[in-house]
Amino acid sequence: MTRSHRHILLIFMDGIGLGDDNPDCNPFAAAEYPTLSALAGSQRWLKSSQRVNTTRSLFIPTDPRMGVPGKPQSASGQAAIITGRNIPALIGEHYGPRPNQAIRALLAEDNFFLRAVRAGKRAALIEGYPPRRHEEIASGKALRASYQEALHQAGLPMFGEREFYSGDALAVDWTGEALRTYLGYTDTPLYSPYEAGQKMVEIAQRYDFAMFSHWLTDMIGHRGTMEEGVQLLTLFDAVMAGALDAWDDEHGLMIITSDHGNMEDLSHGKHTENDVATVIVGLHRETCAADIRTLADIAPAMARFLTV
Numbered sequence: 001m002t003r004s005h006r007h008i009l010l011i012f013m014d015g016i017g018l019g020d021d022n023p024d025c026n027p028f029a030a031a032e033y034p035t036l037s038a039l040a041g042s043q044r045w046l047k048s049s050q051r052v053n054t055t056r057s058l059f060i061p062t063d064p065r066m067g068v069p070g071k072p073q074s075a076s077g078q079a080a081i082i083t084g085r086n087i088p089a090l091i092g093e094h095y096g097p098r099p100n101q102a103i104r105a106l107l108a109e110d111n112f113f114l115r116a117v118r119a120g121k122r123a124a125l126i127e128g129y130p131p132r133r134h135e136e137i138a139s140g141k142a143l144r145a146s147y148q149e150a151l152h153q154a155g156l157p158m159f160g161e162r163e164f165y166s167g168d169a170l171a172v173d174w175t176g177e178a179l180r181t182y183l184g185y186t187d188t189p190l191y192s193p194y195e196a197g198q199k200m201v202e203i204a205q206r207y208d209f210a211m212f213s214h215w216l217t218d219m220i221g222h223r224g225t226m227e228e229g230v231q232l233l234t235l236f237d238a239v240m241a242g243a244l245d246a247w248d249d250e251h252g253l254m255i256i257t258s259d260h261g262n263m264e265d266l267s268h269g270k271h272t273e274n275d276v277a278t279v280i281v282g283l284h285r286e287t288c289a290a291d292i293r294t295l296a297d298i299a300p301a302m303a304r305f306l307t308v
């Protein structure tokens, strides 16, 4: 199969910022993550980390505050990422975790899933959700996250159980371990972290625009331990090693970013006002993404790459 088309994989990590070099409260400072460090030009992902262009990646400390006072929140931050607009400024506050009416209206007006679909591109959110989550959303008991709302507004389905089994979607923890530990599945696919990274890329390459959203990081930021934080980043590091080995730099743009800081400071259970890391992998990273400064600059970079 030839993969001459351009494709984007947006890996969204909820609630990871660039924090202090303090191993007592920052899991990014408490262990080594060789793949993540390589993506940042041999730097750890910390407040002191500088913008750098490595042989394969651009590492950019990115502003999630966007000129609006207060702690950045998930709904407005995610909406800024997926719309390319300064959502906190437009609604006058940082808001979350789920989008309010004002944010939902802005997502309905324009978002990157919608733009991709209108341009005739294939787009998907490539992590799946168990039946209970689908039911909660359908019954109105739970609201979609901003990026799920964006997907919905574009008329695209949220994946579920069927796609776990068929290998067309990954679980939120990449490996599928969580489906067994927390949801009682016994026969869903299990991947090693490295295999899961390769699998994520394999699924992403079926689309022009694929997004993978990981939100356990924000949960650990709110109420997790240092050990859990280090364990999760070790997993992410191994997933990224697999993803990078499978990635096609010539035709692809892989982006890692976050909506706000949280897990980089486990001394409290709240979000932080730190910058977040944006990493862009691909040959076209400088022509498309060199001017990223805030969360609102990511969608325009993706639009330049896909010409949508």
Ligand SMILES: [Zn+2]
Pocket: 015, 074, 097, 218, 222, 262, 271
């Ligand atoms: Zn949060």
